[in-house]
Amino acid sequence: MSIQIRNLSFSYGSLNALQDINLSLQEGCFNALLGPNGAGKSTLFALLTRLYALQNGEISIAGRSIAHHPAEVMRKLGVVFQQSTLDLDLSIAQNLYYHAALHGISKRQALPRITEELARFDLSGRLHDKVRTLNGGHRRRVEIARALLHKPEILLLDEPSAGLDPATRESLNRHIRELCDQQQLTVLWATHLIEEVHNDDPVTILFRGRILASDTASRLCQQHNSADISTLFRSLTGTTE
Amino acid sequence: MTLRDALICFNGLLQRELLRFVQQRSRFFSALVRPLLWLVVFASGFRAALGIAIIEPYETYITYEVYIVPGLCAMIILFNGMQSSLSMVYDREMGSMRVLLVSPMPRPFLLLSKLMATSLISLLQVYGFLIIAWLWGVEAPVTGYLTALPAFLLVAMMLSAIGLFISARIRQLENFAGVMNFVIFPMFFLSSALYPLWKMREASEWLYWICAWNPFSHGVELIRFALYQQVNGQALSIVIAVTLVASILAVRGFQPQQGMGKR
Amino acid sequence: MRCLTKILPPLTLSLLSTGMLWNQAMAETAYVSNEKDDTISIINLDTLEVTGTINVGERPRGIIFSHDKTRLYICASDSDTVQVMDLKDNRIIAQLPSGEDPEQFALHPDDRHLYIANENDAVVTVVDVKTQEVISQIDVGVEPEGMAVSPDGRWALSTSETTNMVHWIDTRTHEVVDNTLVDQRPRHVEFNKDGSIVWASSEIGGTVSIIDVSNRQISHKLNFQIRGIHPDKIQPVGIKLTDDGKYAFVALGPANHVAVVDAKTYEVLDYLLVGRRVWHMEFNSDQSRLLTTNGISGDVSVIDINRMKVIKSIKVGRYPWGIRIKP
Numbered sequence: 114m115s116i117q118i119r120n121l122s123f124s125y126g127s128l129n130a131l132q133d134i135n136l137s138l139q140e141g142c143f144n145a146l147l148g149p150n151g152a153g154k155s156t157l158f159a160l161l162t163r164l165y166a167l168q169n170g171e172i173s174i175a176g177r178s179i180a181h182h183p184a185e186v187m188r189k190l191g192v193v194f195q196q197s198t199l200d201l202d203l204s205i206a207q208n209l210y211y212h213a214a215l216h217g218i219s220k221r222q223a224l225p226r227i228t229e230e231l232a233r234f235d236l237s238g239r240l241h242d243k244v245r246t247l248n249g250g251h252r253r254r255v256e257i258a259r260a261l262l263h264k265p266e267i268l269l270l271d272e273p274s275a276g277l278d279p280a281t282r283e284s285l286n287r288h289i290r291e292l293c294d295q296q297q298l299t300v301l302w303a304t305h306l307i308e309e310v311h312n313d314d315p316v317t318i319l320f321r322g323r324i325l326a327s328d329t330a331s332r333l334c335q336q337h338n339s340a341d342i343s344t345l346f347r348s349l350t351g352t353t354e
Numbered sequence: 355m356t357l358r359d360a361l362i363c364f365n366g367l368l369q370r371e372l373l374r375f376v377q378q379r380s381r382f383f384s385a386l387v388r389p390l391l392w393l394v395v396f397a398s399g400f401r402a403a404l405g406i407a408i409i410e411p412y413e414t415y416i417t418y419e420v421y422i423v424p425g426l427c428a429m430i431i432l433f434n435g436m437q438s439s440l441s442m443v444y445d446r447e448m449g450s451m452r453v454l455l456v457s458p459m460p461r462p463f464l465l466l467s468k469l470m471a472t473s474l475i476s477l478l479q480v481y482g483f484l485i486i487a488w489l490w491g492v493e494a495p496v497t498g499y500l501t502a503l504p505a506f507l508l509v510a511m512m513l514s515a516i517g518l519f520i521s522a523r524i525r526q527l528e529n530f531a532g533v534m535n536f537v538i539f540p541m542f543f544l545s546s547a548l549y550p551l552w553k554m555r556e557a558s559e560w561l562y563w564i565c566a567w568n569p570f571s572h573g574v575e576l577i578r579f580a581l582y583q584q585v586n587g588q589a590l591s592i593v594i595a596v597t598l599v600a601s602i603l604a605v606r607g608f609q610p611q612q613g614m615g616k617r
Numbered sequence: 618m619r620c621l622t623k624i625l626p627p628l629t630l631s632l633l634s635t636g637m638l639w640n641q642a643m644a645e646t647a648y649v650s651n652e653k654d655d656t657i658s659i660i661n662l663d664t665l666e667v668t669g670t671i672n673v674g675e676r677p678r679g680i681i682f683s684h685d686k687t688r689l690y691i692c693a694s695d696s697d698t699v700q701v702m703d704l705k706d707n708r709i710i711a712q713l714p715s716g717e718d719p720e721q722f723a724l725h726p727d728d729r730h731l732y733i734a735n736e737n738d739a740v741v742t743v744v745d746v747k748t749q750e751v752i753s754q755i756d757v758g759v760e761p762e763g764m765a766v767s768p769d770g771r772w773a774l775s776t777s778e779t780t781n782m783v784h785w786i787d788t789r790t791h792e793v794v795d796n797t798l799v800d801q802r803p804r805h806v807e808f809n810k811d812g813s814i815v816w817a818s819s820e821i822g823g824t825v826s827i828i829d830v831s832n833r834q835i836s837h838k839l840n841f842q843i844r845g846i847h848p849d850k851i852q853p854v855g856i857k858l859t860d861d862g863k864y865a866f867v868a869l870g871p872a873n874h875v876a877v878v879d880a881k882t883y884e885v886l887d888y889l890l891v892g893r894r895v896w897h898m899e900f901n902s903d904q905s906r907l908l909t910t911n912g913i914s915g916d917v918s919v920i921d922i923n924r925m926k927v928i929k930s931i932k933v934g935r936y937p938w939g940i941r942i943k944p
Contacts, residue, residue, distance in 0.1 A: 162456050166609075184355070187458035198453045200370070202377040207370070214366020215457035215464075217359030398844060414918055414930040415873070415890045493926075 115140045115267055115299040116161070121170030123156055130156040131322045134170070138267070138301055138315070143293045145310045145330075146303040147346065148319035154303040155195065157319070158271045162192050175266055188216070191260035195271040197252055201245040205236065205255055208244060209262060216263040223262065230258035234288070250281035257289070267299045268292070274309065282309070307343045316342065320350045355459055363459050368471040375475050385433065385479050386486065389426035393487060397422050409550050411582040419492050424578035425547025426487075427480045427502075428570065431510045432542060434479065436533050438472040439517030439604075455608075462605040469518065469601075473510030480506055498581040505580035509573035512593050515600035516569070522607035545571040569596045645901050647908055647942045648689055649917055650677035651934025657691070657702070658917075658933040660908075662901055662942065665919060665929050671707045674700050679721040679764075680939040683746070684728040689941065690746070692719040692733070699731065699744065704943065714751050716742035721805075723764040723773065725788065732773045732786075734761040741775050741784075743791060753791040757784045763805040767830070768812040776803035776817060783817050783826075785833060795833050799826045805897075807856040809880070816865060818853035825853050825867055827883065837883045839867070839876075846872050855897035859904050864922070866907055868895040875909055875918075877925060889927050891918035896937070902944040910937035 121134040131153045138144045148154050159165045161172060163183055172179045174186045199208050206227065213223035231237045234254040244252060253273055260268055270289070274282040286309050292298050302309070310316055310330055317327040326333050326349060330342045339345035375382065400418040408415060442465075445451040454464055484499065494502075520537055544561070545568045546554075555562035565571050572589040579586035645662040655677060659669040674693025677700075681690045689702040692715070699719055701711040715722075716735035719742075723732045730752065731744045741761060743753040758777025765774045766788070773786040776799070783806060785795040800822025807816045808830075815828040827837035841851045852870035858880055859865075865878040874888040875895060892911025895918070899908050907920040911930070917937060918930045 162452070164452065164455060184458040184460070187456055190456065192452075192456050194452055198450055200374065200450065203370070203373055207373055211366050211370045212453060214362050214369070215454065215459065217355070217362050217459070219362050400845065408916075408930055414927045415892055415914075417890055 115175065116301065117171075117173045119171045121157075121160070121167070121172065123153075123160060123165065123168050129322050131160075134324055136317055136324065136327065138299055140299050141293060141297040143290050143300045143302060143311070143314050145314045145316045146301060146319060147305070147307065147310060147316055148303075149305050149350065151321075152305075152319045153322040154305075154319060155271060156322075158192075158194075158269060158303065161269060162190070163187070188263065189266045191263070191265035191268045193253070193256050193260050193268070193270040193273050195273075195275060197256065199244045199252060199255060199259075202243060204241045204243050205231070205247075206240045208255065209259055212259045213262050218263060226262050226264075227258070230261055231255075234258055249277050250285065253277065253281075253285060254288070257285075261292075265298075267301070269301045269303075271303050272305070273302070274304065274306065282306070307346055310342055312342070318346060318349055325349045355463065359459065360463065363457070363464070364467045364471070367464075367467050368474060371471040371475045375478065382479060382482070385430060386483055388433070389430055389483050390486060392422065392426055392429075393419060393490065393492070407552070409552070411579045411584045411586075417492075419487075419490070421550070422548060423484070423487050423492050423494070424581055425542075425545070425574050427483060427506065427577055428509060428513075428547060428574045429542055430479050430483055431473075431476045431506065431573075432513050432538055432570065434472065434476040435510060435513035436517040436521075436538055437530065439469075439514050440521045440530055440533055442468065442518060443521040461608055465518070465605050465608055466601060469511060469514040473507055473514060476510045477503070477506050494581040495583060498583050501583045502577055502580040505576045508590075508593055508597065509577060512569065512573060512597040512600065515597055515604050518604035519600050519607060522604060541568060541570040544568050545574055547571075547574045569593070572596075645942055645944050647899070647901075647917070647940060648680060649910060649933050649937045650680050650691060650939040651915075651936060652676055652678055652912070652938045653935035655693075656934050657689075657707075658937070659707075660917065660931060660933070662906070665931055667931060667933060669707070670934065671702070673702070673709065674698060674712075678938045679719070680941050681722060681724050681731075682941055682943065683724070686943050690722070690724070690731060692722055692939075694718050694720055699733065701746070711749065713744050713746065713749050714742075715744060716740060716751070716754065721762060721764045723766045725766050725773075726768065726770040730788075732764050732766060732775070734764045734775055736760050736762060736778075739777070741773070741786065743773075755786055755791050755793060757786075757793060758782050758796075763803060763817070765806040765808055765815070767808050768810065771812075772830070774806045774808075774815060776806055778802045778804070778820075781819070781822075783815070783828065797826075797828055797833050797835065799828075799835070800824045800838075804854045805856055807858060809858050810860050810862065816856045816858065818856055818867060820852045820854060820870065823848060823851050823853065825856065825865075825878075839878060839883055839885065841867070841869060841872075841876050841885060841888075843869075843872055843874055843888050846874070855895070855909075857898045857900060857907060859900070859922070861904075866898055866920075868898055868909060870894055870896065871913075873911075875907075875920065887925055889920055889925065891920075891927055892916045892930055897939055899940045899942050901942050908940055908942065910940050912936045912938065 115138040118134050118136040123131040175189045177185050179186050209227045210220055293300050312331040314330050316330045318325045334345055337345050397419040544564050554565050572592040575586050576589040576593050647660040649658040655675050657671045657673055658667050661668045673691055675695035677691050678694050679692040687704055691700040693700050697717050699713040699715040700709050703710045715733050718737050719733045720736055721734050733742045739759050741755045741757055745752050757775045758780025760778035761775045762778050763776035773788050775784045781801055783797040784793045787794045799817050800819035802821040803817050804820045805818045813830050817826045825839040826835045829836045851872040853867050854870050855868035857866045862880050865880045867876040871894050873893050875891055876885050877887040878885050891909050892914035894912040896910045896912050905922055909918045915935050916930045916932045918927050921928045
């Protein structure tokens with residue numbers, strides 16, 4: 114019972130961004146949402162985070178409808194947005210305290226949580242450094258730490274590795290997978306980079322607003338007689354990426 | 355949402371605005387330059403222009419500099435309110451507003467808290483300006499600086515709420531320049547900020563009516579009276595009513611239920 | 618302790634109310650002559666409100682108290698008389714001969730002799746208030762206006778608007794013994810407390826001349842300049858000097874400002890905005906306040922001298938001219 118999406122459609126005027134999406138995330142797993150740019154990933158995220166209102170269909174998170182119980186749902190959700198949402202001129206601590214306050218967590222309660230999360234990312238010593246002094250990889254880690262502050266059950270990440278070098282991407286991906294294993298966290302990781310998807314990950318391939326396939330990567334390859342997920346993705350979407 | 359959550363949340367919002375304010379000291383000073391130019395350059399030239407009639411709440415003849423100080427305070431609030439409201443709307447799909455909107459707190463509470471926090475920051479600039487005006491020789495009664503505080507806050511809430519409503523609803527005002535030209539300038543110039551309404555009436559009757567209907571005029575008058583330890587009942591009720599209506603409309607514009615597609 | 622709390626409130630209340638009564642009885646009163654209305658307005662200086670208006674002769678201008686402050690002398694210019702008002706019941710009890718068109722006058726320290734400037738006849742008329750007779754008429758320059766008698770009673774000074782002179786009248790002989798040429802249209806003269814210095818304002822010249830009484834020569838000349846106001850509008854008229862010798866106040870007529878001058882260095886310290894065409898001024902008894910008559914705007918502005926701020930302007934009749942304050 115993590116995230117369930119039923120018959121979801123969304124359009125910007127006459128342009129259909131999402132059509133008849135049905136999706137259930139595997140609990141405690143690294144779920145990949147794979148799709149090229151413009152496939153509708155960001156629209157889906159905007160709907161999941163209540164930036165846009167539902168037009169058709171239903172989303173429930175942890176068993177609660179997002180339209181009817183927004184507060185409960187948002188409490189269970191941690192989000193990392195595609196663009197950085199950190200205040201560059203404030204310190205890591207100030208950014209994290211702000212987020213904690215938005216969830217009704219006082220500074221005193223937040224501090225142990227912050228130290229714990231930062232320690233996981235080897236950023237403990239930089240608590241009072243301004244975000245501006247951090248490199249891109251570290252900024253992402255701070256954002257992930259922030260998304261985990263209020264101990265959500267589900268973590269959404271929209272293209273978290275965008276703009277990072279391959280080594281950083283790799284380590285970030287590994288970190289998130291460790292989190293899944295250690296904390297039974299359900300993760301939805303949206304990406305257009307196929308190499309970030311592992312063979313036993315549940316994968317959903319989104320293309321032009323529709324779901325083309327949804328299963329673990331290895332099983333999808335079997336079903337479609339593809340050598341690997343990369344070949345599969347190309348044959349399904351007709352892209353050369 | 356418990357009261358404790360609400361307090362923590364509001365406190366967090368306020369602290370963030372404060373920190374940003376401290377970080378951007380240059381913005382603070384540049385925000386002071388505009389009203390000070392009005393006061394020092396513009397008002398000095400017209401120094402004796404108003405020594406013709408005594409208008410409430412003043413007890414005697416005043417120089418033009420004394421007259422425009424409440425209007426200039428309101429101008430600081432107007433610019434700040436519009437600026438922060440506009441950034442709230444244009445940042446909503448990215449950046450800090452998204453962080454705000456994924457909070458489990460009710461959105462009306464979040465938005466109004468944010469408006470309140472930026473309003474309180476505006477007050478710092480207003481009092482900064484009043485101190486400089488005082489050094490320049492434009493004084494109000496000492497207790498007036500205190501009695502004006504709730505007026506400043508209320509007017510700040512009104513103007514940010516109007517700003518939020520306008521920028522959420524009227525897409526054509528795409529940037530701050532648009533808001534300057536079509537909202538801030540008309541609001542400021544067609545009000546009692548620079549000239550008293552009787553003076554406007556001497557110029558033209560319809561100009562007078564526009565100014566009399568402009569909520570900004572009532573904000574200015576509320577501040578003007580409060581600075582002289584008086585309550586202008588009419589201005590107060592109009593400002594409260596406009597604040598309420600604009601807040602409701604602005605908050606509705608931010609409810610996901612209202613939907614708002616990608617621009 | 619309990620007893621105390623029971624007793625205290627009524628006690629303080631009664632103290633307060635007697636205090637208030639006392640205050641009311643002791644409130645200072647300003648008398649303002651309204652040139653166009655032929656009235657005197659009475660202002661309570663505690664409440665700063667007009668408490669009464671009295672009809673007097675035509676075109677009342679200069680007003681002055683007898684030394685015991687029981688009577689008010691009023692120059693009723695168009696009635697060609699000086700009226701005497703009893704301040705007990707504000708009734709006119711006598712009309713003194715004054716010569717034609719009396720405008721300004723001064724009372725000799727002997728409390729008996731009024732020196733009255735008669736603008737149209739180029740004379741100063743001396744009247745004995747006791748016998749109600751004209752004692753002397755002294756020829757001075759054309760259009761005499763300002764009048765003052767030195768504190769020691771030796772000199773009566775008259776200024777003539779067209780001749781541009783301050784005339785020095787010896788009060789023993791009633792003869793002009795000397796003249797001091799000042800700037801155009803001298804309007805008002807004022808002695809300092811010890812009588813060693815005279816301040817004379819020149820309306821058109823826009824200056825105030827400081828004259829040394831010992832040699833009757835000008836020792837200083839004050840000029841005025843107000844931001845945003847055309848120099849032609851700066852027309853000094855009324856002058857008041859504080860007893861402590863600290864300040865001089867100069868009413869600048871259509872400039873609508875009162876200049877605050879350091880009476881020792883003759884430096885202009887400030888300009889205070891008052892009503893339109895400010896004319897004459899008067900201190901209250903402890904000199905903490907200065908009241909100005911503003912002719913065109915028809916009001917009296919109240920200046921707080923400690924703060925050097927105008928605190929209020931009070932509507933009176935049309936064209937207020939002279940003002941005196943009774944403790």
